[in-house]
Amino acid sequence: MNDRSGRITVHELSKQFGSVVAVDGVSFSVEPGAVTGFLGPNGSGKTTTLRMILGLVTPTAGGAQVNGGPYAELPEPARVVGAVLEAQGFHPARTARNHLLACAAAIGVPDAAVDHVLTSVGLGQDADRAVRGYSLGMRQRLALAVALLGDPQILILDEPGNGLDPEGIAWMRAFLRGFAGQGRTVLVSSHVLAEVEQTADHLVVISRGRCVFQGPLAQLRGSRRARVLVWCSSPVQLAEALARTGILEIDTLPDGRLGVAGADPVHIGNVALGAGVAIYGMVEEKIDLEQLFFQLTATPWGAG
Structure with missing residues (x-):
């Protein structure tokens, strides 16, 4: 199923690893046209939740839907969701361009998309350098380029600012707001609260595996x-x-x-x-x- 809404819905989502309850009955929704910040302390269940949304971890209970159905049932998932959960997994001897060409072939998009996303993330001049020479910030940009290859409706990013310098962080902020401004959906997890405050329109906050707040940032400010x-x-x-x-x-x-x-x-x-x-x-x-x-x-x- 794909209702093309751009909406992510999570309902009573739970995950238990042995005796450890990582996520405990979490429910929230992420709407298109906005940047939603996903916050929580270390060990709160953020990454596990993102992995369950993307079908990488099987829930113990509850479920998550993307465009009205499970992510695994999307007919062309890369054209619906671009996700970055970590900026690793690149062959060190391969250039960014060649890495992206392989990814483009895997998801069935034309090679022309490669140059477009390289330019979009600011790697156009470094496209033919081996990834072994990339800084952590450049690897973050390359991971984002992979996520953008399918021209997705939704972006799900886990700590996208890691390794970025101040200029890169400002660029990421503008990019995410511009992406959401096109009516698309952004769900971004981050520990950099000051940056989230400047970027996000809505927040989902979890603690100890449970959702403790969801709503507009202005509403949270107004609560105190x-x-x-x-x-x-x-x-x-x-x-x-x-x-x-x-x-x-x-x-x-x-x-x-x-x-x-x-x-x-x-x-x-x-x-x-x-x-x-x-x-x-x-x-x-x-x-x-x-x-x-x-x-x-x-x-x-x-x-x-």
């Missing part, structure tokens, strides 16, 4: 209210004074500062002045993906 961090002469006195004005979301941080949600610095300053509390400094806390990620994955099963 911004705080003002306050360094003052009497945190207890200021907290009591703020509470009298209806500001109740106040935390005492390990360094002695107050974290105040629901109030701006001007209000806090005015309350402190009226309470006779000296303010030594205030800063509005930046809510970044790293903080939110650690909050989601620090508790046993997260939330959402």
Whole structure:
């Protein structure tokens, strides 16, 4: 079956290796026209999940569908899904062009596609070099070129930024957003949270084999209210004074500062002045993906 939707759906997907539960009832969907970041700590089950989506690992329970059916039942899978789970497996003496020509023959695409993908990934000038002389970043680009040979509707990438320099990372970001901008689907796993924050529209976060969040990145940011961090002469006195004005979301941080949600610095300053509390400094806390990620994955099963 191939409904050409570009959608990936995962339903109650589980995998157990002996006594170890690697993935435990994970459900999520990946929609076309967006970059979906797939996040989780080491050992959370990300790579196992990707392998089950691609039919490389048999689930213990549940299932995954690509374009409405199992990946293994797609009539021309390379024309639907391009996947990179690791940038290895290249013969060191073979050139990038020859490697791609062999791959093109295997999936039944014309040789002309080879030069097109080499140019797309920025390897046009290095196409006739032996792969043994490639850096890790160049190997990542070559692996991506293989995934693009069939002009796929969907890209599934595991840590595509490994080995890339800052210029390469910026290039990868623009490439993935451009690919999704064509109405195609991108599912990308990465440990580089700052880069995911700049690239992804949606997130799927798993921890200890379970899904703890899925949805737009903006929704995750909105789940935590911004705080003002306050360094003052009497945190207890200021907290009591703020509470009298209806500001109740106040935390005492390990360094002695107050974290105040629901109030701006001007209000806090005015309350402190009226309470006779000296303010030594205030800063509005930046809510970044790293903080939110650690909050989601620090508790046993997260939330959402």
